[in-house]
Amino acid sequence: MSTILTYVAIQNGSPSRASLEVLSHARQLAQAGSGVCAAVVLAPGASGVANELARYGAQKVFAVNHPAFSRHLNTPVVAGLEAAIAQARPSLLVFPSSEGVKDVLGALAVRTGAAVLPDVASFVVKDGGVEALRPVMAAKFMARTRAEGDLVLVSVRSGSYEASEAPTETTVEEVAFSMDESTLRQTLREIVGSTAGAVDLVDAQVVVAAGRGVKDEVGKQLVEELASVLGAAIGSSRAVVESGMFAATAQIGQTGKVVSPDLYIGVGISGAIQHVAGMSNSRTIVAINTNPDAPIFDVATYGIVGDLYKVLPILIEEIKKKAVVVA
Amino acid sequence: MKFCVCIKQVPDVTAPIQIRDGALSMDAGRVVLNAYDASAVEEALILTDGTDGEVDVVLIGPEKATETIRKALAMGAGRGTHLVIPEGTELDSGAVSHILSRNFEGHTYDVILTGKQAQDTDAGLVGGMLAERLGLPYATNAVGLAIEGDQLVVTRQGDTGQEIIALPTPCLVTCSNDMNNPRIPNLKGVMGAKKKPVDSTPLAEIPRSTIRVLSYEPLPSRAPGRFIEGEPAEQVAELVGLLELS
Numbered sequence: 001m002s003t004i005l006t007y008v009a010i011q012n013g014s015p016s017r018a019s020l021e022v023l024s025h026a027r028q029l030a031q032a033g034s035g036v037c038a039a040v041v042l043a044p045g046a047s048g049v050a051n052e053l054a055r056y057g058a059q060k061v062f063a064v065n066h067p068a069f070s071r072h073l074n075t076p077v078v079a080g081l082e083a084a085i086a087q088a089r090p091s092l093l094v095f096p097s098s099e100g101v102k103d104v105l106g107a108l109a110v111r112t113g114a115a116v117l118p119d120v121a122s123f124v125v126k127d128g129g130v131e132a133l134r135p136v137m138a139a140k141f142m143a144r145t146r147a148e149g150d151l152v153l154v155s156v157r158s159g160s161y162e163a164s165e166a167p168t169e170t171t172v173e174e175v176a177f178s179m180d181e182s183t184l185r186q187t188l189r190e191i192v193g194s195t196a197g198a199v200d201l202v203d204a205q206v207v208v209a210a211g212r213g214v215k216d217e218v219g220k221q222l223v224e225e226l227a228s229v230l231g232a233a234i235g236s237s238r239a240v241v242e243s244g245m246f247a248a249t250a251q252i253g254q255t256g257k258v259v260s261p262d263l264y265i266g267v268g269i270s271g272a273i274q275h276v277a278g279m280s281n282s283r284t285i286v287a288i289n290t291n292p293d294a295p296i297f298d299v300a301t302y303g304i305v306g307d308l309y310k311v312l313p314i315l316i317e318e319i320k321k322k323a324v325v326v327a
Numbered sequence: 328m329k330f331c332v333c334i335k336q337v338p339d340v341t342a343p344i345q346i347r348d349g350a351l352s353m354d355a356g357r358v359v360l361n362a363y364d365a366s367a368v369e370e371a372l373i374l375t376d377g378t379d380g381e382v383d384v385v386l387i388g389p390e391k392a393t394e395t396i397r398k399a400l401a402m403g404a405g406r407g408t409h410l411v412i413p414e415g416t417e418l419d420s421g422a423v424s425h426i427l428s429r430n431f432e433g434h435t436y437d438v439i440l441t442g443k444q445a446q447d448t449d450a451g452l453v454g455g456m457l458a459e460r461l462g463l464p465y466a467t468n469a470v471g472l473a474i475e476g477d478q479l480v481v482t483r484q485g486d487t488g489q490e491i492i493a494l495p496t497p498c499l500v501t502c503s504n505d506m507n508n509p510r511i512p513n514l515k516g517v518m519g520a521k522k523k524p525v526d527s528t529p530l531a532e533i534p535r536s537t538i539r540v541l542s543y544e545p546l547p548s549r550a551p552g553r554f555i556e557g558e559p560a561e562q563v564a565e566l567v568g569l570l571e572l573s
Contacts, residue, residue: 072485074467098486106453116421118452135449137351140344142544143540144540303552
């Protein structure tokens, strides 16, 4: 019986939403193919999240407990996954796509002789292989791509699938893992501009994203206030990251983060295709822009042609009055 | 330090591209140096400027891709290697990394750079694959590089912040286009590039690719939305109402 293994990323002590989305899809694939749905967690105290993963249908949890995984470094992650694969013997290993996963996918594929489909928008098991749709050409097109092999690795863009619960009994299997510091050959000196602990952009239910229309500190404060009253994470286009107004961790797009909140509000964002590639999975998209021809309006659920400096103060006050906005 | 940058010729993604019978049709045929690779070349040139360091480039591609090597040489790279494949040969990331790893046998580069992904496939796998095949420590998605003695200090954009990682040399790093603004070659650079050595070798053996593109398709479209008209106060009132309902 084949095993479909899902890599579960831990964020602030819990499985990330993107991981649960992928796990939910993997469970459905496992059920359809009479396979086993399993999860692998690389973290100090990895087995602690087994009960939560069981709620989403993980019948087995492979726990690689080690302090080396408290911060991201590619060498231990590749080695930890190699050990988990040797023990779980999956036919398919599915990842939520993230910078951490992108950092290890190629090396892991070579190490384990696996075929690999990175950053897919959807995938199915078909005729003994895996077929996926991947955005290509700077997200202008989808490529229907097929991989075959005894082991296929797939990383999935966040928001591609819904997280859904399907509680099951689970067993935890510890994966023996040791890391010799001297073989690490890389040193993580520090993490700067860390957003750990804040509302994570990729996992956020509401995102307020700023673009070139946000011209100054006043505009930035309006964006921050709107995000604050909505309990939203702040995202941005590449332009305002390059200008230094927003942190690089806020960048949404083909080369940044992929977000899929219930509500995305684009403020002064024109909607270049590279940005849209990172937010078009959002459930409701609101766009506020002075230019009625801005491409963001092509994907928007609701469009407001208007000046953010006039619209945002009123919107902030209205939301404060309502206290709760249900997206 | 001695750098080698792996570069790729890609279709210009800003040029008009259509889908015809599931295949991409690029009538204009405009090809460019992959933007992420251009940033890698630029960074190598910055780091070796005023030193006795060297910057070489290596490219896998058909005959006509020589022009992309010349572009990198015009920026300032010293020497090019062209691994020639027949026009239209499709290689997946595994095959590309395999060919490159063979090419690096017998070379003594301190640092191998690549772009973090190619603009056409957006796969981003070759760097990590090549590092694994060569047994090199590596880092991906670099937004900054600095030389410290015989170490390379990489600032990489991670999920929750910028991770600063020290790597011993030899090592491999994949570069983000947020790293720098690649220089536009001047006339002197373009003329000089014509005299620089390019070692062109047809590939005798092309490794098998396990990943196949079956067809290209347009992006799924979203349900059409609508504009909210009126003065800002009216627009906001209507929007808040709609969001409460949905």
